[in-house]
Amino acid sequence: MQDLSRHFAETLAASQPDSLDDATVTEAHRALVNFMGVALGGADHEAMDITLKALGQFTGPGTAAVLGRRETVDMSMAGLLNGISSHIHDFDDTTPSNYIHPTSPVASALFAWAAVHPISGRDFLHAFALGFDVVTRIGDATYPNHYQAGWHSTGSIGIFGAAVAIGRLLGLDAQQMLWAIGMAGTQASGLRDNFGSMAKGFHPGHAARCGIEAAFLAQAGFNTGNTPLEGPRGFAAVTAGGMLDVDNLMDRFGSHYRFEGITYKPYPCGIVIHPTIELCSSIHAEGTAPEQVEKVELQVAPIVRDLCDQRPTRGLQGKFSIYHAAAIGLVRAQGRLSEFTDEAIADPALAAMRDRVTPVAVDGQSADSVRAIVTLKDGTVIDRFLPESLGNVKRPLSNDQLNDKFLNQITALGGDQAQQVLDACWKLGEMENVGDLVRATVPR
Amino acid sequence: MQDLSRHFAETLAASQPDSLDDATVTEAHRALVNFMGVALGGADHEAMDITLKALGQFTGPGTAAVLGRRETVDMSMAGLLNGISSHIHDFDDTTPSNYIHPTSPVASALFAWAAVHPISGRDFLHAFALGFDVVTRIGDATYPNHYQAGWHSTGSIGIFGAAVAIGRLLGLDAQQMLWAIGMAGTQASGLRDNFGSMAKGFHPGHAARCGIEAAFLAQAGFNTGNTPLEGPRGFAAVTAGGMLDVDNLMDRFGSHYRFEGITYKPYPCGIVIHPTIELCSSIHAEGTAPEQVEKVELQVAPIVRDLCDQRPTRGLQGKFSIYHAAAIGLVRAQGRLSEFTDEAIADPALAAMRDRVTPVAVDGQSADSVRAIVTLKDGTVIDRFLPESLGNVKRPLSNDQLNDKFLNQITALGGDQAQQVLDACWKLGEMENVGDLVRATVPR
Numbered sequence: 001m002q003d004l005s006r007h008f009a010e011t012l013a014a015s016q017p018d019s020l021d022d023a024t025v026t027e028a029h030r031a032l033v034n035f036m037g038v039a040l041g042g043a044d045h046e047a048m049d050i051t052l053k054a055l056g057q058f059t060g061p062g063t064a065a066v067l068g069r070r071e072t073v074d075m076s077m078a079g080l081l082n083g084i085s086s087h088i089h090d091f092d093d094t095t096p097s098n099y100i101h102p103t104s105p106v107a108s109a110l111f112a113w114a115a116v117h118p119i120s121g122r123d124f125l126h127a128f129a130l131g132f133d134v135v136t137r138i139g140d141a142t143y144p145n146h147y148q149a150g151w152h153s154t155g156s157i158g159i160f161g162a163a164v165a166i167g168r169l170l171g172l173d174a175q176q177m178l179w180a181i182g183m184a185g186t187q188a189s190g191l192r193d194n195f196g197s198m199a200k201g202f203h204p205g206h207a208a209r210c211g212i213e214a215a216f217l218a219q220a221g222f223n224t225g226n227t228p229l230e231g232p233r234g235f236a237a238v239t240a241g242g243m244l245d246v247d248n249l250m251d252r253f254g255s256h257y258r259f260e261g262i263t264y265k266p267y268p269c270g271i272v273i274h275p276t277i278e279l280c281s282s283i284h285a286e287g288t289a290p291e292q293v294e295k296v297e298l299q300v301a302p303i304v305r306d307l308c309d310q311r312p313t314r315g316l317q318g319k320f321s322i323y324h325a326a327a328i329g330l331v332r333a334q335g336r337l338s339e340f341t342d343e344a345i346a347d348p349a350l351a352a353m354r355d356r357v358t359p360v361a362v363d364g365q366s367a368d369s370v371r372a373i374v375t376l377k378d379g380t381v382i383d384r385f386l387p388e389s390l391g392n393v394k395r396p397l398s399n400d401q402l403n404d405k406f407l408n409q410i411t412a413l414g415g416d417q418a419q420q421v422l423d424a425c426w427k428l429g430e431m432e433n434v435g436d437l438v439r440a441t442v443p444r
Numbered sequence: 445m446q447d448l449s450r451h452f453a454e455t456l457a458a459s460q461p462d463s464l465d466d467a468t469v470t471e472a473h474r475a476l477v478n479f480m481g482v483a484l485g486g487a488d489h490e491a492m493d494i495t496l497k498a499l500g501q502f503t504g505p506g507t508a509a510v511l512g513r514r515e516t517v518d519m520s521m522a523g524l525l526n527g528i529s530s531h532i533h534d535f536d537d538t539t540p541s542n543y544i545h546p547t548s549p550v551a552s553a554l555f556a557w558a559a560v561h562p563i564s565g566r567d568f569l570h571a572f573a574l575g576f577d578v579v580t581r582i583g584d585a586t587y588p589n590h591y592q593a594g595w596h597s598t599g600s601i602g603i604f605g606a607a608v609a610i611g612r613l614l615g616l617d618a619q620q621m622l623w624a625i626g627m628a629g630t631q632a633s634g635l636r637d638n639f640g641s642m643a644k645g646f647h648p649g650h651a652a653r654c655g656i657e658a659a660f661l662a663q664a665g666f667n668t669g670n671t672p673l674e675g676p677r678g679f680a681a682v683t684a685g686g687m688l689d690v691d692n693l694m695d696r697f698g699s700h701y702r703f704e705g706i707t708y709k710p711y712p713c714g715i716v717i718h719p720t721i722e723l724c725s726s727i728h729a730e731g732t733a734p735e736q737v738e739k740v741e742l743q744v745a746p747i748v749r750d751l752c753d754q755r756p757t758r759g760l761q762g763k764f765s766i767y768h769a770a771a772i773g774l775v776r777a778q779g780r781l782s783e784f785t786d787e788a789i790a791d792p793a794l795a796a797m798r799d800r801v802t803p804v805a806v807d808g809q810s811a812d813s814v815r816a817i818v819t820l821k822d823g824t825v826i827d828r829f830l831p832e833s834l835g836n837v838k839r840p841l842s843n844d845q846l847n848d849k850f851l852n853q854i855t856a857l858g859g860d861q862a863q864q865v866l867d868a869c870w871k872l873g874e875m876e877n878v879g880d881l882v883r884a885t886v887p888r
Contacts (some may be wrong), residue, residue: 047666054664055657058520060506076502150682174830184641187650189633192677193669199630203737206631220498222491225637233636
């Protein structure tokens with residue numbers, strides 16, 4: 001498509017809040033409720049303290065509240081911190097069509113904006129939907145090539161959503177929006193080598209921060225190439241082996257916001273090991289004691305081994321370990337934040353169970369499913385199949401389940417305050433100033 | 445190599461200033477003289493004003509002077525600005541073995557550091573040599589794959605040098621240095637789609653800024669994966685199709701600093717069109733008037749067409765146009781900053797000459813050479829070959845030529861001040877505090 005990026009930018013610059021349909025507004029609220037929960041749940045993670053310790057010297061005047069923290073920083077740094085807190089537990093939303101966590105980079109930037117600039121809920125939702133949609137479209141149009149090449153696309157594609165969302169709030173014209181996309185593309189980064197470390201959580205924060213700055217640079221006239229997405233040295237060529245499914249990218253662009261594929265996690269870890277946690281938990285619940293288990297074979301989708309075939313030595317690695325997923329199900333019958341701490345990894349009962357697990361990749365098997373063949377010491381074989389795990393697109397979390405998830409993970413705020421923030425999130429679209437919500441998250 | 449990144453980091457963390465030999469010290473001074481000239485030459489470029497206008501709100505307390513500017517910003521932002529000024533004219537050094545401009549990202553970070561922290565010339569040179577060497581080694585070990593994939597390696601590899609240089613000054617231990625490399629790799633970015641725009645100049649600045657922050661994050665304990673260079677989802681796998689020439693990377697690492705391939709540009713534009721400017725200027729000097737020229741065939745290395753086969757519409761694009769290179773030689777017999785402005789691109793005489801130029805790629809031809817076949821309107825054919833252009837590794841600029849280059853390009857400072865800065869640069873290694881040099885560049 002001739003001038004693809006330019007056309008893309010023109011559509012974004014012209015978009016108006018009344019383009020959001022009811023289904024988009026409803027799902028955007030669910031996404032933001034889920035986001036706020038994980039951001040507050042991660043706000044007191046040590047990665048946040050470390051970031052503030054290291055980079056606090058590089059923040060401008062503290063005009064922006066950080067979600068769930070008492071410190072104030074500049075808007076760009078707030079975007080970074082919101083992104084880290086909302087992804088550090090790997091508990092944020094996922095779009096299984098491209099394995100991106102789309103809300104974190106976009107909403108992190110937007111709540112940083114709202115901390116500084118008065119903004120109505122209506123405008124906030126519009127900018128959020130626009131950014132979310134852009135992330136999902138670019139993600140879908142370059143999947144699987146971009147992700148399989150080793151990019152953590154939540155960062156490397158998330159940056160486009162942050163830049164576009166902030167760019168729209170700045171009122172960028174089409175040329176400026178094109179430059180904002182150009183500045184986003186040229187800062188796109190994030191390597192999957194970092195899965196299982198704090199750097200993974202850094203990625204959407206860096207995307208939010210760099211996306212914010214991309215939009216401001218574009219507004220001021222910092223120019224870029226004209227073909228950031230489609231050019232022979234542009235984003236798709238350089239990072240996705242040239243894959244850019246233009247029909248997918250542009251299908252109903254500007255009139256339809258692609259929220260239909262979003263999922264919310266019941267467990268704070270890589271989504272492809274959720275079926276294993278759920279199935280192994282149910283085997284435990286049926287009465288199988290951990291000490292009875294001789295060995296466990298897991299038949300899983302190939303991507304499970306691609307992503308999660310690691311023996312963990314720290315909590316963050318446990319989030320990407322199929323061995324650990326089976327162990328916490330069979331030993332503890334649950335997967336909360338406390339199952340992915342350094343202490344949990346060191347738990348001898350979990351370590352012993354991990355050693356009994358063998359994952360087998362089965363071509364064509366859905367990543368939503370798992371088959372577990374558990375052999376007990378007495379020779380009994382338990383053979384179970386889970387076709388669709390909770391939280392995936394066919395078994396979505398209900399609003400009540402989202403509320404429970406929200407309240408159960410927050411340690412930075414008291415229960416009353418958490419409930420108030422939760423109630424406000426469900427009404428975000430009607431707020432006069434979303435900044436009030438940001439400030440309501442600061443621990444009392 | 446098992447634990448390659450870890451071994452790499454251990455060597456860097458243990459390096460001491462006395463590992464620098466005389467040849468390294470000499471060439472490092474030449475590199476820094478050339479760097480300071482281009483940084484001051486670019487300090488009043490509009491891209492600098494735009495960046496300050498857009499991002500000034502995001503700088504911490506103004507503890508750091510920016511080279512050639514009156515504004516003060518935080519150290520990280522100073523790294524960004526120094527990087528933009530020193531690369532915006534495409535006049536900085538080049539390592540033709542990998543087409544990286546290695547000094548800009550590293551020295552930009554280091555002068556930002558020196559603006560804030562007292563640092564001796566000896567320690568500065570050591571950190572610079574370390575960062576420069578790392579950039580050159582990673583560049584050589586992943587060339588041509590990384591560059592040909594479309595990465596602007598001055599940014600995407602430069603970031604490692606900035607992180608390592610600042611990391612060494614912070615006294616990082618081996619584990620922290622490994623994390624600094626990890627944080628650098630996961631922020632590595634910069635697309636060649638932006639050649640011919642301000643975003644190209646942004647890349648080494650962004651590398652300097654992100655490299656500085658990578659080192660501080662690592663110091664504070666922000667952890668990453670352990671295989672940032674060699675892992676299956678690490679830098680080489682993701683950005684260079686898996687190419688990582690370990691023998692090249694590690695050859696005499698820790699004892700030899702790889703400065704032998706550095707070149708300094710006589711013209712402020714892409715290095716591969718330098719031969720064309722020089723040869724066409726000499727054809728003009730022989731008495732060929734522009735209006736006599738009917739057509740020009742240029743036989744060039746294939747990379748010339750790969751990089752510079754564009755018809756410019758703005759000054760920065762002229763820096764990557766083989767057509768414009770031939771035109772300024774044949775029409776003006778020179779290539780100064782004034783040949784790469786928007787006004788020069790619009791000059792009718794240059795536009796007319798560009799239209800008469802046909803580049804032809806010749807397999808196996810050196811990028812240091814060019815053959816020009818100029819057909820005049822009276823039928824005369826002038827056929828010239830230039831085997832080695834000025835400024836390449838076999839015809840290096842002398843110290844006197846570096847001095848002339850330095851003084852001729854600086855407009856932000858008066859002549860006396862420029863001369864004083866130049867004199868100080870040649871003695872940088874003996875300075876008690878390099879911060880004095882930084883402050884001496886602030887326009888009086």
